[in-house]
Amino acid sequence: MxxxxxxxxxxxxxxxxxxxxxxxxxxxxxxxxxxxxxxxxxxxxxxxxxxxxxxxxxxxxxxxxxxxxxxxxxxxxDNHGILQARSLTGDDQEWLFKEIDPGGGLARISPxxxxxxxxxxxxxxxxxxxxxxxxxxxxxxxxxxxxxxxxxxxxxxxxxxxxxxxxxxxxxxxxxxxxxxxxxxxxxxxxTGPGDLFHNVSITFRAPQLADVVGDRRFIACYLTDPEADGALLPVDNKADWVFHAPWHPESGETLEDFTDERCIEHIRRATGVPGMAVEITGKAPWHAAExxxxxxxxxxxxxxxxxxxxxxxxxxxxxxxxxxxxxxxxxxxxxxxxxxxxxxxxxxxxxxxxxxxxxxxxxxxxxxxxxxxxxxxxxxxxxxxxxxxxxxxxxGYCYPQGAVVGADPGLPVVPDQLRLTGEPGTRAPHMWVRAGGERRSTLDLYETSFVLLTGSEGEMWRTAAKGAIQQFSLALDCYQVGTGPNDDLVPEDGVDWAEKHGTTSEGAVLVRPDGFVAWRAEGRVADPEAALRQVLTALLCRS
Missing domain, CATH: 3.50.50.60 (FAD/NAD(P)-binding domain)
Structure with a gap:
């Protein structure tokens, strides 16, 4: 345009x-x-x-x-984990965590x-x-x-x-x-909130020698804790280009102009534990951490x-x-x-x-x-x-106890202590691998441009209800039967029971929003699926 x-x-x-x-x-x-x-x-x-x-x-x-x-x-x-060290060359070093996903367990809950x-x-x-x-x-x-x-x-x-x-x-x-x-x-x-927490100056620099010092420690970030030269080191290419976050204290009268190239170079050398290292400063940018x-x-x-x-x-x-x-x-x-x-x-x-x-x-x-x-x-x-x-x-695992959901537990914590992705209204819908026409997909791939109603092999009545809702609400709504029967649209891999995974039965249904969050769940058979779905959608879509 x-x-x-x-x-x-x-x-x-x-x-x-x-x-x-x-x-x-x-x-x-x-x-x-x-x-x-x-x-x-x-x-x-x-x-x-x-x-x-x-x-x-x-x-x-x-x-x-x-x-x-x-x-x-x-x-x-190949970079993982956060390292904390007094310097890169000393013995005082500790991984705060070494792997983002130790054991590969994340693959069970997300594609x-x-x-x-x-x-x-x-x-x-x-x-x-x-x-x-x-x-x-x-x-x-x-x-x-x-x-x-x-x-x-x-x-x-x-x-x-x-x-x-x-x-x-x-x-x-x-x-x-x-x-x-x-x-x-x-x-x-x-x-609202505490306000400013701290201030840093982000310094980009080139130092090819640093790659040899870092060696095979492929960290996301390294917190360097020398009291005279603390900061955070982040790799850009694991070779010559790096970023260093240096503490900045404007509340004490310190200005950005105080961060001269010479000061930054000496700070980086001391923090990393490599005196005399060749450092070329390529950029500086202030940033502020706040809540x-x-x-x-x-x-x-x-x-x-x-x-x-x-x-x-x-x-x-x-x-x-x-x-x-x-x-x-x-x-x-x-x-x-x-x-x-x-x-x-x-x-x-x-x-x-x-x-x-x-x-x-x-x-x-x-x-x-x-x-x-x-x-x-x-x-x-x-x-x-x-x-x-x-x-x-x-x-x-963040949740929506209230909002565009029906049947959510109002006492559901917004951020729970334990991850629960079991099909409860207000939570991100569970991930499972399915086959559709020979194509392997995650159920999460279904959720973007329409509401989605999932039901089981015995859920033909829900498919009929979905057709009625589409006509009444002029709504993009896709309905999938999940199972191994001849009329099912999605076939679960590895024998996973979709109903158990979504907290329902083979005669129940789960309605998922376009953003992948569960909007509503029928945990079993209902007397009038079309009336139930109509009532739910009226509330969800704020339709009179």
Whole structure:
């Protein structure tokens, strides 16, 4: 779409970093026309934000981007674990954990795995994928102002290269414009939480000699703890290019100008334990760790996502992943409202579901920074929990006790102590491998553009109910019978009992949302499946 004096678009996305680009990809996959604007001229050039957790990779898998992302991340494919050491050359060294997935147990619950892909490598992949699915992405374009009414959002955009001003009329706006979000400020939405935690300067540098010192220790990050030169060392290519996060104390009057090349070089040499090592500084970028969550995630037709909605300590890489999952949640809901299958009240469930997740996750991220003694962080006494406690439950096991779900236990913890993916409403649907027409698929691959109703070989009545719901609600709803019978659509591998795995019986059914979360479950036979499904969908879709 070429720039014009007046544009009309269903969704305007403000911010073209990881979260905004992910929103563009997800919206495009759902057939939602949209415009994304980003004030910077290009994607990030600084290697940061590299940890993509298993849930995020599941979303990228379903969106058709996982293979490309893993290719872009191939140089770090063999890096695992977090090392803590006084220096790289001394004896005082300890692995905080050595493997992300020790024993390979993750394969039993997900078709995907963690992926180390730095932001500067990931964002170009997302740009290409988003544009392939119709995303109109305009860099060097900033949001100058906006106003909204009951019918939509009117935004003024300015091209920072040409000065050209464009007016865009959008039905909805997603603000993925970062922790200092001008959109959030304009809406007057406050934040809660402890606030700033610590500050670092991220230093990129070249030091070919360092590869010999590191040897075969293929870590994700190494926390170097020399009191005179602490920091975090991260590999970029395991050879010559590296990143060092040095503590920065602006509260004590320290400025960015104090981080001269000479100071940074000496700091890196001492921290690594390699005096005289040849170091070439190639870049510096400040960053701030904080724990804050927006008091509201929406105001009228404007929705906050990513850092505009929540800030988290970087330990565990929860922040960017939570933001990408925000984008996935709001995308399917906007699509449902825009195509008329859902009432606008569905959009209120975005905050109801995602804000509690952010609160719990940000607290866990701060606790992990304390557990790992992250350089520059001086937590309150007693902060932090048991080592590695709840990492997978935060990444994959978060729940929606309330929102667009029916029958969820309101007492269900948002982040449980133990991972339970057993088909309960409000949880991510279980993964299992099935065969469909000779093709091997994960059940998670079914969940993207439609609701999905799973039932067993004896569930023909549910298929009939689904057909009725499609006609009544004008809804994209796919129904699959799972089993080994001649009329079954999906055949489980390895004799897995789909009903047992989903907490139901062969005569029951499980309704899964487009984002892969269980919306409702019938644990056994019901007297009138069509009436039951109709009642559930009326509630889920906010239809009168």
């Amino acid at each position: 070429n720039p014009t004096a007046e544009d009309r678009v269903p969704v305007l996305v403000v911010g073209g970093s990881l979260v905004g680009l992910s929103a563009s990809l997800f919206l495009g996959r759902l057939g939602v026309r949209h415009l994304l604007v980003e004030k910077h001229a290009d994607t990030s050039r600084h290697p940061r934000g590299r940890g993509n957790n298993v849930r995020t990779m599941e979303l990228f898998r379903v969106a058709g981007a996982e293979a490309r992302i893993r290719e872009a991340a191939s140089v770090l494919a 995907s795995a963690w992926c180390l892909c730095s932001q500067n490598d990931l964002e170009p992949v997302l740009v290409r994928c988003a544009r392939e699915h119709g995303g109109d992405l305009r860099f060097s374009t900033e949001l100058s102002s906006f106003e909204q009414d009951a019918h939509g959002v009117r935004a003024t955009l300015r091209n920072r290269e040409t000065g050209e001003v464009t007016t865009v009329h959008a039905d909805y706006l997603i603000a993925a414009d970062g922790p200092r979000s001008p959109v959030r400020e304009r809406l007057g939405i406050g934040q 804050r969550v927006a008091e509201r995630y929406a105001a009228g037709r404007v929705f906050l996502a990513g850092d505009s909605a929540h800030e988290m300590s970087p330990t565990g890489a929860f922040g960017s992943n939570t933001g990408i999952q925000d984008a996935h949640n709001i995308a399917w809901k906007l699509a449902a409202v825009l195509n008329g299958s859902a009432g606008p009240e569905l959009l209120a469930t975005y905050e109801a579901e995602r804000q509690p997740v952010a609160r719990e996750t940000s607290a866990r991220a701060s606790a992990r920074s304390a557990e790992h003694s992250h350089p520059g962080y001086s937590p309150a006494p007693g902060a932090g929990g048991g080592r590695q406690r709840g990492v997978l439950t935060v990444a994959l």
